[in-house]
Amino acid sequence: MTKGHVLITGGAGFIGSHLVDTMLSRGFEVSVLDCLMPQVHGDADLDADGWPVYLNAGARRIKGDILDDGVFAASLDGVTHLAHLAASVGVGQSMTNIVDYTRNNAMAAAIMLEILSKGHHQVRRMAVASSMSIYGEGEYRSLANRENVTPTLRSHEQLARREWELSDNGAELEPVPTRETKLLQPASIYAVNKRDHEEMFLAVGRALGIPTVALRLFNAYGSRQALGNPYTGVAAIFIARLLNDQPPLVFEDGEQKRDFVHVLDVANAFATVLENDQQVWEICNVGSGQAITVNEIALTLARLLKKNIAPEILGKYRVGDIRHCFADITKLEQLFGARPQRQFEEGMRELIDWVATARKPVDRSATSMAELAGNKLVV
Numbered sequence: 108m109t110k111g112h113v114l115i116t117g118g119a120g121f122i123g124s125h126l127v128d129t130m131l132s133r134g135f136e137v138s139v140l141d142c143l144m145p146q147v148h149g150d151a152d153l154d155a156d157g158w159p160v161y162l163n164a165g166a167r168r169i170k171g172d173i174l175d176d177g178v179f180a181a182s183l184d185g186v187t188h189l190a191h192l193a194a195s196v197g198v199g200q201s202m203t204n205i206v207d208y209t210r211n212n213a214m215a216a217a218i219m220l221e222i223l224s225k226g227h228h229q230v231r232r233m234a235v236a237s238s239m240s241i242y243g244e245g246e247y248r249s250l251a252n253r254e255n256v257t258p259t260l261r262s263h264e265q266l267a268r269r270e271w272e273l274s275d276n277g278a279e280l281e282p283v284p285t286r287e288t289k290l291l292q293p294a295s296i297y298a299v300n301k302r303d304h305e306e307m308f309l310a311v312g313r314a315l316g317i318p319t320v321a322l323r324l325f326n327a328y329g330s331r332q333a334l335g336n337p338y339t340g341v342a343a344i345f346i347a348r349l350l351n352d353q354p355p356l357v358f359e360d361g362e363q364k365r366d367f368v369h370v371l372d373v374a375n376a377f378a379t380v381l382e383n384d385q386q387v388w389e390i391c392n393v394g395s396g397q398a399i400t401v402n403e404i405a406l407t408l409a410r411l412l413k414k415n416i417a418p419e420i421l422g423k424y425r426v427g428d429i430r431h432c433f434a435d436i437t438k439l440e441q442l443f444g445a446r447p448q449r450q451f452e453e454g455m456r457e458l459i460d461w462v463a464t465a466r467k468p469v470d471r472s473a474t475s476m477a478e479l480a481g482n483k484l485v486v
């Protein structure tokens with residue numbers, strides 16, 4: 108007797124595949140629906156049918172695109188729990204491939220929800236992957252009066268002057284952990300899509316009486332990350348550069364703060380909210396709760412890889428990039444009892460060990476940089 112049957116869209120991907128393992132180990136039957144995007148899986152070791160070899164053999168596999176007629180409906184057979192992770196995930200790329208991104212990230216959600224709204228299924232709980240990118244800038248506090256403020260995004264003029272930090276009418280600001288209540292200021296098409304699909308799932312889930320949780324993931328890292336895809340995962344991109352004896356390329360001055368969360372902590376967050384039986388429609392951050400600068404990541408990785416290579420500080424900025432954002436993770440713990448277990452350095456060591464056993468990553472930074480510069484998205 109299983110605890111239920113979970114369908115994981117994007118289950119062959121980085122986070123989805125770990126969620127497959129976690130749900131199987133928790134006693135669920137698992138189906139994976141994935142179209143095996145070449146940009147994601149092109150560099151991985153694949154089996155004869157094109158599935159990544161790391162994918163757990165215990166899961167049922169459905170190769171198909173959610174956007175294609177009938178694919179999602181046919182995947183719902185016997186499904187009681189839905190984890191929606193399939194998406195196009197490149198923030199920079201979303202600013203040029205706007206139609207494709209909106210189709211895959213928002214239209215796909217519409218297709219799924221319309222099918223669910225027509226009934227003929229047993230789905231009784233949903234979890235959906237949202238992203239910290241929908242916040243735009245993280246939360247800040249004024250050093251003058253200690254009050255939290257929501258600053259506007261940095262202007263082109265400010266960035267052109269290479270003034271990276273935010274201020275509020277001249278007052279200095281310090282970044283503080285970002286809560287779910289912060290005003291959303293999505294600054295890329297990817298972020299707009301993620302905000303939309305989060306709200307679409309919550310609205311329809313509520314209307315249909317299907318408890319739904321949107322998890323706003325911060326920067327996930329860990330094994331199975333697409334190492335050759337230049338549009339995602341800064342840690343993987345830096346490792347690929349370092350392994351090719353090239354310096355990690357750092358935008359702005361490298362002092363921007365992010366929150367890196369281990370992929371197993373992300374999988375645990377999904378599994379915990381799916382297994383829980385509270386009748387809720389909630390949004391929760393999933394992060395480590397620790398702020399770390401991009402320079403610190405580059406230096407830590409170089410040290411762990413025993414490479415005497417300093418990051419190359421480009422002093423350039425990417426249109427749509429934010430300065431600081433790291434998670435306040437109290438809500439997920441208070442509501443569901445889930446908290447991250449892994450420390451940053453331990454996690455990075457694991458990532459490096461995995462890279463050593465994976466295929467030699469292709470460093471495509473130069474191509475992606477040229478593409479972004481050509482489209483005036485790196486200045």
Ligand SMILES: NC(=O)c1ccc[n+]([C@@H]2O[C@H](COP(=O)([O-])OP(=O)(O)OC[C@H]3O[C@@H](n4cnc5c(N)ncnc54)[C@H](O)[C@@H]3O)[C@@H](O)[C@H]2O)c1
Pocket residue numbers: 116117118119120121122123140141142143144147171172173174191192193194195196211215236237238239323324325326327328333
């Ligand atoms: N990795 C992160 O740090 C991070 C941060 C915030 C949010 N997220 C979100 O988490 C989810 C998973 O991200 P990931 O890093 O594992 O990405 P990934 O690219 O490794 O996995 C996504 C998977 O979805 C599949 N897919 C894409 N479109 C599809 C479609 N139309 N039909 C079927 N399959 C499709 C791809 O083939 C791929 O296997 C995404 O929704 C992403 O937006 C990730």
